[in-house]
Amino acid sequence: MVQMKKFFEENGQGEFAQYQSLQISPIHVHRSKAEHKHAIFILGKEIASVMTLDEFSGPGRTQVRMQELASRTVDEMMH
Secondary structure, three states: OOOHHHHHHHOOOOOOOHHHOOOOOOOOOOOOOOHHHHHHHHHHHHHHHHHHOOOHHHHHHHHHHHHHHHHHHHHHOOO
């Protein structure tokens, strides 16, 4: 997913602001599993957003689902 993010950024598509605000990457081994899961779902949501603006397309539905999963992981991080 990080490679996809890099591809889109290099081609001037997407800013991935929410993912970047988390200040986490796959190499940050000191972060919790829940934090990494949350980051993956946020990145997935933002990638899907770049792929389409149509919420009824496959990627559009993926964006919505990734947001739902990201929201759930917030609860995990609180425990």
